[in-house]
Amino acid sequence: MKIAVLSGKGGTGKTLVSVNLAASAKESIYIDCDVEEPNGHLFFKPKAVQSEAIAIRTPSVDEKLCKGCRICVEFCKFNALAYIKDKLIIFDEVCHSCGGCVLFCPAKALSEKEKVIGEIQSGVSENVGVITGILNTGEASGVPIIKKLLTCASSDKQFTFIDCPPGSACIVMESIKEVDYCILVAEPTLFGVHNLNMVYELVKLFNKPHGVILNKCLEEENPAEKFCIENSIKIIGRLPFDRQLGRVNADGLIAIRESQKYRDLFFYLLQRITREVEDETVTHP
Structure with missing residues (x-):
């Protein structure tokens, strides 16, 4: 009960x-x-x-692999990603840990790391x-x-x-x-x-x-x-x-x-x- x-x-x-x-x-x-x-x-x-x-899982970017295609940015409905001055910026605070950006990255530049909350x-x-x-x-x-x-x-x-x-x-x-x-x-x-x-x-x-x-x-x-x-x-x-x-x-x-x-x-x-x-x-x- x-x-x-x-x-x-x-x-x-x-x-x-x-x-x-x-x-x-x-x-x-x-x-x-x-x-x-x-x-x-x-x-x-x-x-x-x-x-x-x-802990939750949040994305982490390998800048050497990132091609700047912005597919991850367009996918994220929570605005947790932004591509500014040829660099992918990740805002952990608004990430909902869905993992979609990692799945959709064609260059495999994104992976997940654990963050204790x-x-x-x-x-x-x-x-x-x-x-x-x-x-x-x-x-x-x-x-x-x-x-x-x-x-x-x-x-x-x-x-x-x-x-x-x-x-x-x-x-x-x-x-x-x-x-x-x-x-x-x-x-x-x-x-x-x-x-x-x-x-x-x-x-x-x-x-x-x-x-x-x-x-x-x-x-x-x-x-x-x-x-x-x-x-x-x-x-x-x-x-x-x-x-x-x-x-x-x-x-x-x-x-x-x-x-x-x-x-x-x-x-x-x-x-x-x-x-x-x-x-x-x-x-x-």
Whole structure:
């Protein structure tokens, strides 16, 4: 059961939800796909951490063989190649590693070299396998790391929780492609509604079953709740605006490991989500 946790921006409680749901399960895998700023490991503090470098393949030119035909330049739709002053220039930052330029070069002047763009760290925190993707500073895309991260989802664990990057860009799309269910985390503000709508449109585009967890709920009117009701979006649960919960989270602690109150709250949410996924499986096998 692969469950993605999304939000339209950072700070809504996406990591709070995904970390505590993963810790609530008997056994689970937590995958941090927010490769530009991963922080789930700060809560889990995993042990026995192992690291694996992630590399992409980018073209390299042998200037002695290059005839200046520009076939590679014309082929590349990402403008990663340019022929300037009798010299082929390669812009690694925008290369999508398709390998087409190498295949089409009639002079065989192009080959591929490996470029390390980040790493994956894997460890264990009690009942949770913690897998974190880290993109090197300055790299253009974390998609190759996310693709590798998602191969780490274990089939022998009932739950895999995917902590997605904030927003709705291509790295988020890659994170949810193969999931069974999406949880959208929203704040009770008009700005929160804007961000909720952003990821709501995304999961609809991918035709993913989904529900909303409303975070930081107060007694007063909640625009995010109103948006869910108007759009017939299922509300899975509500997290209160709770100073103690905020303090625990700010201290880098996992709430369910600190308090029975939060253990009960997130275990209820986990049961609710499990029923939602099972119902979707029966309805749309």
